[in-house]
Amino acid sequence: MLDIRIETTTTPKELPKADNPLKFGTIFTDHMFVMNYETGKGWHDARIVPYQPISLEPSAMVFHYGQEMFEGLKAYKAEDGRVLLFRPDKNIERANKTNRRICIPEIPDEDFLQALKAIVKMDEAWIPTKQGTSLYIRPFIIATDPFLGVRPADTYLFIIILSPVGAYYPEGLNPVKIWIEDEYVRAVKGGIGEAKTGGNYVASLKSQVKAHEEGYSQVLWLDGVERKYIEEVGAMNIFFKINGTIVTPKLNGSILPGVTRDSVINLCKTWGLPVEERRVSIDEIYEAHKSGTLEEVFGTGTAAVISPVGQLRWEDHIMKVKDGGIGEYSQKFYDTITGIQLGRLEDKFNWTVEVK
């Protein structure tokens, strides 16, 4: 149990107006959670303080060797006024898995959850209520030793910031166009692909820029070894509906284990919808599209929840899916997951955690 010291801001900011479109990740609340780590002392000095800049030595290891991790989850204001987190246990589990992979000291699960609840409670007034909005929660850890040698750091900052957000894609639940990358690689087995750390994201930028220039909003990655198996989208996991079966790439060490991905798989099983986690080659998708059995494609992620995919481009092949529209199951998964998140639908899985 953390002993969280609280310092309330003396200069509260104005809350965003209800008609503010809330561009993703640009507005931050009045407070942040901070906790320090030092070898020998462990995690200590848990506190909620006014949202403020971080001051670090120029030699701080995070600026040089990328020892940084993050998570992303959301808090919702239910219609009955309750504040709900969606599956925070999964984010905490993944956070500590990332920590182990990149040699950051773990945070006890119960302390992590306590911190999440405390900061959300503190800035509860910032949770937006308009359709499609939520309070995005960004926990992250950075290595702060002022030292230029390469080794795991001895000092860290764990910080949680909050951002009221609208839809991740300005177009809302509108189909996105996806570029299948065949030159660059995001991650490979044995690397850091299944960890939520900056190195995976920086590796994706160049492809993303290329895709944007061609009018595509996201990149779909192929595996780095055989360059033929589908991995993930970087900001999302990917699902296909092929001939009545929901198919998604199996977690293989280079794919991020998404929380929304896991939720969709669970829903399929409950609904009696056939679902397969397995290797999926780009050739299989190409052939399924050609034969007319590629019925739906959608991405899953915390930011956008479900993103229907209306078009895939692989080399010179342009594959339209659902005539560029929204698939029946994309809509159903979106409605069900957001329904549970907002407390509108019964939460049979106990996925939501109330912040009291």
Next chain:
Amino acid sequence: MLDIRIETTTTPKELPKADNPLKFGTIFTDHMFVMNYETGKGWHDARIVPYQPISLEPSAMVFHYGQEMFEGLKAYKAEDGRVLLFRPDKNIERANKTNRRICIPEIPDEDFLQALKAIVKMDEAWIPTKQGTSLYIRPFIIATDPFLGVRPADTYLFIIILSPVGAYYPEGLNPVKIWIEDEYVRAVKGGIGEAKTGGNYVASLKSQVKAHEEGYSQVLWLDGVERKYIEEVGAMNIFFKINGTIVTPKLNGSILPGVTRDSVINLCKTWGLPVEERRVSIDEIYEAHKSGTLEEVFGTGTAAVISPVGQLRWEDHIMKVKDGGIGEYSQKFYDTITGIQLGRLEDKFNWTVEVK
């Protein structure tokens, strides 16, 4: 040509004493070079200011998505009093190659060199002169937009800090023991392995910790696809002398193109010593060791210049090289390169650049 504004410190620090062993990367000089970038304005506000902390928003992109690059080079005080940089053009060329790979705006070569010279000149008094010491120069760029979406940033800081250093390995030109990693992967073709960016270093930490626990100081990486070809050491490139020929892995897209690596290859050519850049499998090294033709192994890098390797461990095989001692060529490359760096030997290649 940059217009560099200079703000001199009013509280100069005490210079390290001549007998200070100068642990690598822990002491920093009185000033730093800083320049800002903003989309639309380009690189601007070049300045030398007192060495000081950096203040960033918690949402600064560098903390989340790893968009950061760095370089490392050294300044030496020659016996005749000249201040020499070693091949800064190669570092600048590589820096801009890294920038292109991870979507950071390039810095014009001549501005980069001017900045290096200006900051070294400013803190020239900090260049140590004892045998084996130098002034380590660390240019780096970080993405600073306060924004949680994944895309290349619109704002950056370019900073150069300086650190008087002794030998990178406390043991000096003493043979190191190297662990050949067969579980984790540093980088793969199509990824960011040839860029000098944090993501490659964070990926290496877990193996490094494992190697240290087993008494090995560094990790030698195999390729991420076939898991059999030798890549690099993370902080160094690797060379083998096999049956009279110097052999090093060919640059393949996942290996960092080292400046010292290039210098060694050039020296081989001048000396008429056979040198090959090609694929080198771990099996070849194992067989060469068994047959007695593995004559020397050494690493090359800016920090340590040359690191003789006295022992390699691959799976359960422990391969002693040169009976754990220093090879003739390891010593010769070290003496020649440091001799040129310190202005003691004739610089036939025009590798050194004087700071006036």
